[in-house]
Amino acid sequence: MNVDIIKGASCGFCSGVMRAIKLAREAAQGDVRVYTLGPVIHNPQVVESLEKSNIISVDDIKGLSGGDTVLIRSHGITEELEEEIRRKKLNIIDATCPKVKRAQRICTNLAENYSKVFIIGISEHPEVQGILSRGSGRAKVISSLEEAAKEEKFRDAGILVQTTYRTEKFYEIVSELLKKGRVIKIENTICEETITRQEEVSELSLKVDLMYVVGGKNSSNTKRLFESSSKNVTSLYIETPEEISPRQLTGKKRIGIVSGASTPIDTVNRIEERIKKELKKSKKEGKKTK
Ligand code: SF4
Structure with missing residues (x-):
């Protein structure tokens, strides 16, 4: 049985997240450490890889002092916190999404x-x-x-x-x-990018018999996509390819993949590859048992 895998066209980072990561990487050159107020995005795998590049997530600015560099995430921050950062004379990189x-x-x-x-x-x-x-x-x-x-x-x-x-x-x-x-x-x-993702998930969820919604478990926009998809089709909310099991794929003919705004396209591609691998494996095993 041939199985179709349909990946949403808007999978991967949204422009706001892409911009924040680019600004953080540009600033964290040489010995410069960039502190982000909370994880730069709601995706543990990306946060881990950023830490290796000197981009460190902190819960507050208490431990920081004048001259340290702070990046404001795409979500933005409160006016009070922005004033506090200025009072402390920290260097600010404002990556608040426009x-x-x-x-x-x-x-x-x-x-x-x-x-x-x-x-x-x-x-x-x-x-x-x-x-x-x-x-x-x-x-x-x-x-x-x-x-x-x-x-x-x-x-x-x-x-x-x-x-x-x-x-x-x-x-x-x-x-x-x-x-x-x-x-x-x-x-x-x-934002228009959110609307496009929502429309895409609504349409795609009517065409497939299983949907993978990919994103950090604490990402609010991924949760919204999962809610929409679950209304129409069996949907699984996953973060990594390791969460895919052969049992989930049994009997499925069309499988959809969509992602939240803070999910790297690389993760989505690895998930697609894993699905293909599992399908191939079960096809082989099916032939053997015939
Ligand atoms: S989802 Fe949020 S961060 Fe991304 S483009 Fe839209 S407003 Fe900006």
């Missing part, structure tokens, strides 16, 4: 013009925290439809959204908030 920067600016503008600002997203996500800090105390995070339903009526508000949020869920929450106020400005700040 699309996240735009969302931060929009939040500031909405807070200047509306009495409330709702940021739809995962409240503990660093990107959302960074955006929230720019809302002049008027911004609030809404993480679910239930939270939106509990909101009191309001006169006017601005709404924006985490760049990697699921589009359908964003619309659902916006519809709920629209019932609560009269003057509402909606800014859809979901």
